[in-house]
Amino acid sequence: MLDISLLFKIGAFGILLMILEKVLKASGKDEIAMIANITGIVIILTMVIRLISQLFSSVRTMFTI
Template sequence: MLDVTLLFRIAAVGILTIIIDKILKSSGKDDFAVVTNIAGIVILLLMVINLISKLFDAVKTMFQL
């Protein structure tokens, strides 16, 4: 079952990334803003990959004889 706290974590990472991006862009550090965006995307992808791995393990145990 999907845990609600995981959705809140994903949303928190997205909001935090947006806030840091806006702060860095307003201070003229666009390069660091891009790096921050990439880091946020990587963190979110790792969270989703973990979920997909758990899904495949569940399907594997369901069809195992």
């Protein structure tokens, strides 16, 4: 079953990343903003991969006799 709070966490994390990027770019630290974006994308992708893994395992148990 999909936990709706995980979707809210992903959305909130994305919003925080956008705010952090804007603040860092405004202060002239473009390289750190890019590193923060890449790190955030990796963290969000691990959350999504975990969800996909749970989906595949539930489908596998559904079709296993």
